[in-house]
Amino acid sequence: MDLNILWFILITVLFMGFFFLEGFDYGVGILLPFLGGNDTERRVIINTIGPVWDGNEVWLITAGGAAFAAFPNWYATLFSGFYLALFIILTGLIVRGVAFEFRSSDRNPVWRNLWDAMICAGSFISALLWGVALTNLLQGVPINDRMQYVGTFFDLLSPYTLAGGLTTLLVFTLHGALFISLKTEGELAQRAGSLAGKLGVLALPVFLLLILLTYVHTDLFGKSGAAAVLLGAAGCLALTWLLLRSGKNGWAFAVNGLTIVLFTVSIFWGLFPRVMVSSLRPEWSLTIYNASSSPYTLQVMTAVALVMVPVVLLYQGWTYWVFRRRVTVKDLHY
Template sequence: MELSTVWFLLIALLFVGYFVLEGFDFGVGMLLPVLGRDERERRVMINTIGPVWDGNEVWLITAGGAMFAAFPEWYASVFSGFYLPLLLILLALILRGVAFEYRGKRNDPVWRRRWDRCIVFGSFVPAVLWGVAFANIVRGVPLDADHDYIGGFFTLLNPYALLGGLTTLALFLTHGAVFIALKTVGDIRQRANRLAERLGIAAVLAAALFLGLTLARRATTPALILAVLAALCLVGGLIANRLPSRDDPQGRREGWAFAGTAAAIALAVASLFADLYPFVLPSTVDPVTNSLTVANASSTPYTLKIMTWVAVIFTPLVLLYQGWTYWVFRKRIGTQHIPEELVTPQPATR
């Protein structure tokens, strides 16, 4: 296997990890005002992702860096043609990160509500626009002979791409609701379970329509297999979410449910990359001449060789560290774990 293909697979793996991990904390952020009925419950929801949300974003940074080094033409065409959507995603992620850090700086309900809105907005925008961006990458965009994007912003907002955004939105909301149920106890856990059922129906319908249209355009056997497996995992996760837990009569099998939604997102993203290969960015102007492929968009073999050795050495270390982080913070939390002084406004002092 050529190194350019190896790096295409590695970039696909990085985006799979990013959407699975960042997907549930996007979902938690969007559901903050829905499931968090008071400040204590909102603190519980934020604390479920507090130790991991910034680490999840490392997957995106690494994927972008790998694209830049391994496929510079792909990186240049995507980041110039998709400049405005990617800028909006970046600004939303910055606003979201600032909101996580600043909402607890003042013990004031109005202050917290404003930052909570920033968390919702900063989670919603990437959840939609990542689906729009990847749908356009798979569908193809207008590229000229120099591989430059010649469309406009509204060219990217075609019906197929908007359906992709709706699909990622529904999947992340479902994934987030299941994660909240997995990580909490008490009333918020039960409400998250019930909400995951309703959101899951929308996610199944949107994902089935989007993947069906994708495969109808240019179906490959690996992409078809992965899409079917993604659908089965999503349905299986939703079924597990309805089954009573053996250990806790008050709960359900959230662990299996979360594994199902995580596998569904991973397989769906993998299906898109399988459908895309050997292209990295198809051209709708002249698919044969103007499209970017794994072969014509890659760096030199020497560059890919050096990158491969670096990845072999450091990737296992990063995975071990992030796995250790999730293990340390694996326990459930509830409102009883939030101190009273963190949720009760304090009187002003002179």
């Protein structure tokens, strides 16, 4: 198999895993100040992701490392052109991670409320900007013939990319609400399920708007497979809402996760064989060939991936199995 194609697929899979897992992490963080009526409930909510949130972020680190090693020109253009946007995302992730650790170091309500707000803000910013970044890759950004980004931060903001950001924000928040409803019990779980239903009503029309704008502003619909996957993601989102109305929250969580996966696949499918689209001239776009490392580098990376990826999957699967139970007040240590 063409190793350039193989590594494009592997990076796509890494982002699929990241958005599926970190999606409910972001959602839980966003909803923390709103679903948690008191400090005890907020502690329960935090503990639903406490054992796994930092492991979920490893998928992003691995995806970034894979892009750096397999497609260094893509990595260089992406991280220089999207520097401020990615810096804001990174700041949100750092603030969120620090808040998880610092929150419990003092029982003062003001202190804890401050860090709860930081968890919410960090999750909100990251969930929003990931959608902006993905849709920019597909829509195209100003890249010249030397693979250099020649725009500004504000060139990344448009009605289409903001619709993409709002879509990921709502879908991830819905994912988090469903996760809380499955990982807690009693009144808290019921409130989370009820809120998930309302979020589904908001997310579906925004997603449909994004599809319309994708048709207008990108060439994704010129690739029949990518368009079918994107429409399938919208269908899964609609099914998620129907399952919620039937009280099948577990199935709703799984199907909403499939929405995230299919949306990610559609973006990368729409890009292929490009990795970044130039809005200046199509021939200046970065592809899996003009942005790649040497064949030998790809061969070595493939050998390492065949050994390490199964280990990582088994370890993370084991982690989720160990912490599979619902979190209750009895599990809190005072």
